[in-house]
Amino acid sequence: MAFNIRNLSFSRQILPVIALAALLLAAIFIISGLPDRTLSEPERDPPRAPEQLADAPRVAGSGVVEPSSELIQIGSALSGLVTGLYVQPGDRVSQGQLLFTVDDRAARAGLREAEAAIGEARAAIAEAQTARSTALRQLDLYRGVDDPAAVSRSEVIRAEGEASAAGERLSLARARLEAAQARAASARTEIGRLSIRAPIAGEILAVNIRKGEYVSTMGGGGSQPFIEMGQTQPLFVRIDIDEEQAARLNLGAPATVSPRGASDRQVQARFVRAEPLVVPKRSLTNSAAERVDVRVLQVLYALPDATSEDERLFRVGQQVDAYIPAVKAR
Secondary structure (H helix, E strand, C coil), rough: CCCHHHCCCHHHHHHHHHHHHHHHHHHHHHHHHCCCCCCCCCCCCCCCCCCHHCCCCCCEEEEEECCCCCCEEEEECCEEEEEEECCCCCCEECCCCCEEEEECCCHHHHHHHHHHHHHHHHHHHHHHHHHHHHHHHHHHHHHCCCCCCCCCCCHHHHHHHHHHHHHHHHHHHHHHHHHHHHHHHHHHHHHHHCEEEEECCEEEEEEECCCCEECCCCCCCCCCCCCCECCCCEEEEEEECCCCCCCHECCCCCCCEECCCCCCCEEEEEEEEEECCEECCCCCCCCCCCCCCCCCEEEEEEEECCCCCCCCCCCCCCCCCEEEEECCCC
């Protein structure tokens, strides 16, 4: 029997085929759009409470590692070119050790000028003292003559004037010496200000300048400090406790601290102090879900010292997770 297209019925034959094809396409689209339900390891280890606090009242918080001296940002009192850089990140320095120097040629030139003026003033003092001594002796000689006819009154007046003038020149030379010494002291102070030294003993954490660069004291609020340093033995961790949980915090109890993403490596940190000022929370994760419209109590804990560089688990600026025992409810 030959196929005749005129015998096809749209409602009984073509429409069911279209519906079946649409149903198959919809099933394929739904199956292909299903999310992957296979289990996989998390990208980073989530924080977890230590075993001793697993079933006990506790307060959790996040924090940042900082030097025990807090972070010291080294600047320069005067602008100029960096002529010497004597430290690099990781160096340990003693108090007063030279960190970097700024061009001091102008200050040293001023010092040489002041020292030359000092020498000139001292020579003028010596000359004035000699002239004054000679004039006084001459005046004493005239005054010692008994015969008024031997020495006229005008000669006595002239000798008195020469003695007085020599005294004035001596006073002026001494004033010039003091001014030159003051300029020399100012130049030495400026040279000292152009040699930047470590305010405390500690570790150099960052160096943001290079030899030959120009450093300015007029840097904006977003400019980087020239050098950052601090006392890293021991390290402190500043933990933010939500103000709603601050009343439950057991102040003085040790905290269990772990690096962000390594909750299996936990250490006991010693309580140092709680800051007296409750401050707005900092944004640590940059997540849109992180609440930053709250205030926090900042609590400082001392981390245990690492016995070697390889065992150094915490670094300055590193984020940590912390668990602290809470006060038991009465």
